[in-house]
Amino acid sequence: MFGEWLKLIITINSVINFLLLLGMVFLERKKPENIIAWLTVLTFLPIIGFILYIIFGSGLSLRTRRMIRKKSICERDIIRNIDGISSLDEAKIDSVVGSNSELVTLCYSYGSYPLPGNDVKFFTDGNSTIEALKNDILSAQKTINIEYYIFGNDKTGKEFMQLLCQKAREGVEVKLIYDSIGSRKAPRRFFRQLEKAGGKIGEFFPPFMHIRLINLKVNYRNHRKIVVIDGKIGYTGGINIRDDHMGLDKKLHPWRDTHLRVEGSGVYALQNIFLDDWRYCTKDTTPPRLYLENGYFPSPRICGNATIQVVSSGPDSQVPKIKETFVKMITTAKKRIYIETPYFIPDETFMAAMRIAVNSGVDVRILVPSVPDKHTVYLATLSYLKEMSELGVKIYLHKGFLHSKVILVDDDLLSVGTCNTDNRSFSLNFENTVIMYSKELNAQHQKIIEEDMKNSQCVGLKYFQKKKWITKMLQAVMRLLSPLF
Numbered sequence: 001m002f003g004e005w006l007k008l009i010i011t012i013n014s015v016i017n018f019l020l021l022l023g024m025v026f027l028e029r030k031k032p033e034n035i036i037a038w039l040t041v042l043t044f045l046p047i048i049g050f051i052l053y054i055i056f057g058s059g060l061s062l063r064t065r066r067m068i069r070k071k072s073i074c075e076r077d078i079i080r081n082i083d084g085i086s087s088l089d090e091a092k093i094d095s096v097v098g099s100n101s102e103l104v105t106l107c108y109s110y111g112s113y114p115l116p117g118n119d120v121k122f123f124t125d126g127n128s129t130i131e132a133l134k135n136d137i138l139s140a141q142k143t144i145n146i147e148y149y150i151f152g153n154d155k156t157g158k159e160f161m162q163l164l165c166q167k168a169r170e171g172v173e174v175k176l177i178y179d180s181i182g183s184r185k186a187p188r189r190f191f192r193q194l195e196k197a198g199g200k201i202g203e204f205f206p207p208f209m210h211i212r213l214i215n216l217k218v219n220y221r222n223h224r225k226i227v228v229i230d231g232k233i234g235y236t237g238g239i240n241i242r243d244d245h246m247g248l249d250k251k252l253h254p255w256r257d258t259h260l261r262v263e264g265s266g267v268y269a270l271q272n273i274f275l276d277d278w279r280y281c282t283k284d285t286t287p288p289r290l291y292l293e294n295g296y297f298p299s300p301r302i303c304g305n306a307t308i309q310v311v312s313s314g315p316d317s318q319v320p321k322i323k324e325t326f327v328k329m330i331t332t333a334k335k336r337i338y339i340e341t342p343y344f345i346p347d348e349t350f351m352a353a354m355r356i357a358v359n360s361g362v363d364v365r366i367l368v369p370s371v372p373d374k375h376t377v378y379l380a381t382l383s384y385l386k387e388m389s390e391l392g393v394k395i396y397l398h399k400g401f402l403h404s405k406v407i408l409v410d411d412d413l414l415s416v417g418t419c420n421t422d423n424r425s426f427s428l429n430f431e432n433t434v435i436m437y438s439k440e441l442n443a444q445h446q447k448i449i450e451e452d453m454k455n456s457q458c459v460g461l462k463y464f465q466k467k468k469w470i471t472k473m474l475q476a477v478m479r480l481l482s483p484l485f
Helices: 002-027 032-044 048-057 062-071 075-080 090-109 126-138 155-169 188-196 267-281 288-293 321-331 348-359 375-391 423-428 439-454 461-465 469-484
Strands: 115-123 143-148 173-179 200-204 225-229 233-237 259-263 306-313 336-340 363-369 394-398 406-409 413-417 431-437 456-459
Touching (some): 090 306, 126 225, 143 267, 173 188, 188 200, 225 267, 233 267, 259 267, 267 306, 321 348, 321 431, 336 439, 363 375, 363 439, 375 461, 406 439, 439 456
Parallel strands (some): 143 173, 363 394
Antiparallel strands (some): 143 225, 225 233, 233 259, 336 406, 406 413, 413 431
16 A cells, blocks of 8 residues: 555656646746756655745746836836936947947846946945945935845844934935845834834735745845935945844854945936836836936936946846846956855856956956855855866955955956845846946955955865865755755
């Protein structure tokens, strides 16, 4: 009897796996590496693997993708209607960004407008970021739009929430978006206090029936960190509103991160991304023209010399826009490529671009943390770094935890944002990054990275070869499963 039941279970499991395979190939059109990773899980973890796939593997429904696209506002259409901003033709683009015109054109094809006249300031830790942000929020007159992957119910989060409630009571229009998974440790009553003060909140991909343990979109997260104040000042980067990002976690201390403050026309792009997400998660039906009339996109001011583009991407699009932007940046490099990322788990396209750069004589350096926050992801990272080291890439392990998401290329190209160098950020998360075409900003950040190198251990191939056999085996397994992270 037991044997017959076992045969039945095996047969049912095989049929389910086959149907899932058909769905991955023909309906979701997953990448081959994703399919292989899931087939490994389904084969070695029968039944459990199916449950894991339902929770973590199934793609966004067609209905959800259509709803996100329906609510989105085309950045170019908004910006073209702002007084003082006109469409840039190819000749104008060349004069603004020089040799990077092909990258500008690529990002423009993704809907990202090249915006000149920006002042950009960098922050390298949580405390200085939050202090500057609080000062700007205190000065807000009309609107404060905030979007965070993690908004903690801790000392940092409570102080920040009190400030937002204060501004809402003063009559400033405050809107807050938080990600359901990233902010899962903060109870809803924590966010409702902003509503009671007169603000508005939106939860991105809320769980089924508001039961935190039941969320069929758990694998798709809004990883963005955006603040826009009065439509004139914008913030984005790696820092969330939580104590550990302020360096208060002893295990992940010191916490090294990169955030930036933008003042100028580039804020329009951050505002546009926020409004897209707000319209989706709150079902807002405000006509886009009213955003122009109500001061969300004020007349542009020339605040600096930097031209920037803000590229956004997410699982609602079939095109991995940020990844392709990074690949284009890497393949155009002539002198140097410096990458700072907490996780280095690229796909084959990204790896091929890196190989081409190294073999072309480009100085390629990768900085990652020496202290991991996610051990499984770190094991996969070490596997890819070993391969990079074999090519001749210089690998640096930064003391403490490095959370920066930075790519610096040559003398006039720089990217800072929310996107890690891994499959999750490229394909599964909603992300954004700021591309800066500026020799001045590039030089500033090159000095920051060089200082990071001084606070890092430069490791060669021997470092990876000396790892214990069990570690190497786990690295191989995690690398195989890395498309699922």
